[in-house]
Every structure is written in C-alpha cells, then in structure tokens.
Amino acid sequence: MAHLLLVDDDPEALEWLSEFAKAEGFTVSQADSLRAARIHMSRLQPDVLLTDLQLPDGKGVELVNDLETRDSTEVVLITGHASVESAVEALRLGASDYLVKPVDMERLKAILRRVPRTGELRAEIGELRDELRRLGRFGHILGSSAPMQKLYDQLGRVAPTSATVLLTGESGTGKELAAQTIHDMSRRKKSPFLPLNCGAVSPQLIESELFGHEKGSFTGADRQHKGYFERAHGGTLFLDEITEMPQELQVKLLRVLESGTFTRVGTTSPISADVRVLAATNRSPESAVSDGKLREDLYHRLNVFPISMPPLRERGTDIELLAEHFLDLLNKQESSAKKFAPATIAALYAHSWPGNVRELKNYVQRAFILADDIIDSNLAPTVVAQPDSAPLLSVRVGTTLDEVSRRLIEATLAECGSKRKAADMLGISLKTLYNRLAAYKNEDGEEEEQERHAA
Numbered sequence: 001m002a003h004l005l006l007v008d009d010d011p012e013a014l015e016w017l018s019e020f021a022k023a024e025g026f027t028v029s030q031a032d033s034l035r036a037a038r039i040h041m042s043r044l045q046p047d048v049l050l051t052d053l054q055l056p057d058g059k060g061v062e063l064v065n066d067l068e069t070r071d072s073t074e075v076v077l078i079t080g081h082a083s084v085e086s087a088v089e090a091l092r093l094g095a096s097d098y099l100v101k102p103v104d105m106e107r108l109k110a111i112l113r114r115v116p117r118t119g120e121l122r123a124e125i126g127e128l129r130d131e132l133r134r135l136g137r138f139g140h141i142l143g144s145s146a147p148m149q150k151l152y153d154q155l156g157r158v159a160p161t162s163a164t165v166l167l168t169g170e171s172g173t174g175k176e177l178a179a180q181t182i183h184d185m186s187r188r189k190k191s192p193f194l195p196l197n198c199g200a201v202s203p204q205l206i207e208s209e210l211f212g213h214e215k216g217s218f219t220g221a222d223r224q225h226k227g228y229f230e231r232a233h234g235g236t237l238f239l240d241e242i243t244e245m246p247q248e249l250q251v252k253l254l255r256v257l258e259s260g261t262f263t264r265v266g267t268t269s270p271i272s273a274d275v276r277v278l279a280a281t282n283r284s285p286e287s288a289v290s291d292g293k294l295r296e297d298l299y300h301r302l303n304v305f306p307i308s309m310p311p312l313r314e315r316g317t318d319i320e321l322l323a324e325h326f327l328d329l330l331n332k333q334e335s336s337a338k339k340f341a342p343a344t345i346a347a348l349y350a351h352s353w354p355g356n357v358r359e360l361k362n363y364v365q366r367a368f369i370l371a372d373d374i375i376d377s378n379l380a381p382t383v384v385a386q387p388d389s390a391p392l393l394s395v396r397v398g399t400t401l402d403e404v405s406r407r408l409i410e411a412t413l414a415e416c417g418s419k420r421k422a423a424d425m426l427g428i429s430l431k432t433l434y435n436r437l438a439a440y441k442n443e444d445g446e447e448e449e450q451e452r453h454a455a
C-alpha cells in the first residue's frame with residue numbers, strides 16, 4: 001500500500017485530506033509543521049508528499065530537499081490562490097504537481113489516482129530521453145543541437161505534471177509538435193489531444209467552440225453542442241495563437257483555469273473540466289501584453305512553465321540532419337536515391353530560415369521534385385527578401401492599432417497578390433489572415449447597413 005505524508009497547519013484540512021487519501025487507498029501520516037514532517041520522513045519515506053506551501057516554520061517546498069531519493073516520492077504542493085510564482089518554483093524544485101486552494105476534490109482525486117504512476121512515467125521518460133538523445137530525437141522531434149537538448153530536458157520534466165505550458169517561438173519552430181509530445185508523454189496520452197487555433201475561429205463563435213452551447217442559446221444554435229473543453233476531458237487542449245483570442249474570452253478562460261469548471265453558453269450549471277491546457281504564440285507574449293492583446297493575468301497563469309522553441313538558424317548541424325531526414329522520407333516514398341550536392345548543404349547553412357523547420361521541409365519537397373539525382377546548388381534555398389521597392393504605408397499618430405493592422409494587411413495583400421505570400425510576409429498564419437479579412441468584410445457590411453438606415 002502506498003504511503004502518503006500530509007503536511008498542513010490547518011487541523012480541519014488535515015482531517016478531511018487525510019480521510020480522502022485513506023479512501024483512495026493510502027496509509028496516511030500527518031504533520032502540522034516542517035519540523036514534524038521531517039521527523040516522519042526520517043522514519044518512513046512517503047510515496048506521496050502532499051504539503052501546504054505556507055507552514056508556521058517555513059515553506060512546504062523545502063521538504064523536497066529532505067527526501068532521500070527524489071525519484072521515488074511524488075511531491076504535490078497546495079498553494080494559496082495568488083502564488084503562481086511559488087508553483088513555478090515548486091515545479092522547478094521537483095514537485096510533480098500542485099493544487100490551488102480551495103482544493104477541488106475531483107482534482108485531488110485525479111492526482112492521487114495517477115500519482116503512483118507518475119514515478120514510473122518519469123523513469124520511463126528519463127530512459128527514453130537518454131536513449132533518444134543518442135539518436136538526436138525526442139518523440140517525433142528531431143535535433144541533437146545544444147538548444148534542443150535543453151528543450152528535451154524541459155519537455156521531459158513538464159510532461160508528466162499537469163502544469164500549464166506556454167510555448168513560444170517563431171513560426172514553424174515546432175510548437176505544435178512540442179505540445180503533442182508533451183501530451184504523448186503524459187498520463188493523458190490515451191485521451192484526446194485537441195488543437196484549437198484561436199486566430200482561425202471567428203470571435204463570435206469561439207466561446208461556443210470552447211465551452212459548447214445549449215440548444216437555442218443564440219440564433220443558429222439549433223442543437224446542443226459540446227465544446228473543446230468537454231471533448232478534451234481527461235486529455236489536453238492546445239490553444240494555438242492564444243493572443244488572437246478575444247479579451248472577454250481570455251477572462252473566461254482564466255476563470256476556467258482557476259476554478260477547473262466552465263459553463264456552456266446559455267446555461268449556468270458548471271461542468272468540471274479535467275483538461276490540461278497548453279498554449280502557444282509566435283509573438284513575444286510580453287509585447288502582446290503591453291499591446292493589450294494578451295491579458296496580463298492570463299499570461300501569468302499560462303506562463304507557469306514557459307518553453308521557448310529555438311529558431312532553426314541557431315540549431316547548428318540540425319539543419320543538415322533535418323534536411324537529410326526529410327529527403328530520406330521522400331526517397332523511401334518514391335523509391336529514389338536523390339542526394340544533396342555539397343554546395344547545396346553549404347547553402348542550407350547560409351540561409352537564415354525565417355520560416356524555420358516548416359520552410360526547410362517545404363524546401364526539401366520542392367527541391368526533391370525539381371532535381372534529377374543530385375539536388376544541385378541551383379536549387380539552393382533563396383531568400384524572399386522584402387523588396388526595397390515595396391510601397392510605403394504612412395500612418396498618422398493617433399491611429400488605432402486595429403486600423404493600422406487593417407491597412408497594413410490590405411496593402412500587403414494588394415502588393416503580393418497571394419494570400420499565402422501575404423500571410424508569410426506579415427508573419428501570421430493563413431487562417432488568421434482569412435479570419436481578419438472576414439471580420440473586415442463584416443465590419444464594412446455593418447457600416448453600409450447603418451448608412452442605408454441613416455439615408
């Protein structure tokens with residue numbers, strides 16, 4: 001039977017938590033201070049250490065240092081409402097999970113049920129990491145450069161916990177791949193992994209996409225609809241382009257993250273959500289906060305465990321490794337044996353890869369089709385530099401950011417003539433571009449409508 005040490009200075013909390021843990025099949029000892037906890041630990045190493053953060057004689061996390069072997073005890077920390085920083089610190093020090101007060105019974109139950117597995121999972125990941133490191137990959141992520149080794153460490157550490165992760169990095173660096181990997185290496189792997197691109201759903205629909213709606217809750221809602229949160233139950237929700245989420249919805253998302261419950265549009269009864277949230281953005285989240293695109297409170301809540309994906313140009317020999325990998329795949333598919341000329345490899349290193357791994361993958365595909373046997377340097381990647389002749393856009397100080405982005409989007413589109421190219425140049429996804437254009441159309445429609453009424 002697994003043993004749990006419970007540390008809390010609130011006698012009531014000690015009592016109910018202890019009853020709860022016993023009902024889950026643990027033997028339990030209780031301590032009301034760090035000192036008392038240390039005495040217990042010297043007698044019997046617990047399999048689970050469930051501790052309050054604030055104790056009369058110090059912080060619960062300090063107990064991590066008293067564990068004989070870090071790997072065989074799972075540390076779960078209970079933090080007060082506003083202590084995201086301490087939760088981050090706890091995870092950094094090796095806590096495997098944390099709960100926010102008031103402790104939600106369903107969450108605690110979920111944690112206790114999987115806690116005995118976390119140790120195994122961590123050991124498995126550790127082995128996997130060492131093994132894969134030799135091969136220059138981690139799950140489906142390829143690369144053996146130093147920044148990637150650091151990334152694998154972070155992914156391996158955070159995957160088995162339920163921490164929220166904020167993935168940042170330029171377009172095409174593998175944020176979605178990393179999110180999928182975190183899911184695959186967690187105990188949620190058998191439940192769904194659902195990606196939602198917040199920039200691709202119209203602002204009017206995103207709330208009902210996320211939380212679902214009841215029949216008749218708005219025009220067009222002709223039947224009940226389960227949202228992403230419900231469908232991802234037990235699994236992971238990947239909120240891509242989080243800065244594109246409308247502000248009102250960011251408030252609601254924050255509430256869900258803090259309370260673990262949500263309500264369908266058109267209802268008031270809360271539904272509990274056992275969903276791990278991973279979010280990503282290819283903008284700097286700090287500047288998104290200062291531009292008013294990302295709410296600061298949500299940013300702090302998401303940023304419990306930040307991971308930044310290194311750009312390809314800083315990944316040294318990974319460029320060649322990835323290029324050869326993508327070429328191998330194509331050679332296998334087409335039963336061919338095409339090769340890169342040495343000069344082409346050199347050109348790959350010289351290129352700056354603004355579109356990162358996605359650009360490299362597309363490049364290899366294109367070059368593969370165009371080449372006979374050898375991919376010669378005439379097929380080396382070319383820079384699509386911003387032409388000096390591109391027209392200038394002038395804006396008067398005092399113009400709103402929304403207006404500026406609209407004018408820039410329209411001007412870029414007119415210049416490129418292709419939505420794909422315009423999106424690349426603007427550094428946004430094609431879906432986001434479509435979404436914006438649809439919104440502008442709507443706005444114009446409304447204006448015309450008003451004018452017609454006025455006339």
Ligand SMILES: Nc1ncnc2c1ncn2[C@@H]1O[C@H](COP(=O)(O)OP(=O)(O)OP(=O)(O)O)[C@@H](O)[C@H]1O
Nearest residue numbers: 141142143170171172173174175176177282357358
């Ligand atoms: N390290 C890697 N190893 C192998 N494939 C990779 C790696 N990184 C990215 N890829 C591949 O590159 C493509 C782009 O990756 P992904 O969609 O995860 O990027 P992203 O950071 O989410 O981009 P965006 O910001 O544009 O959404 C995918 O096909 C992915 O499988």
Ligand SMILES: [Mg+2]
Nearest residue numbers: 175176240280
């Ligand atoms: Mg992506």
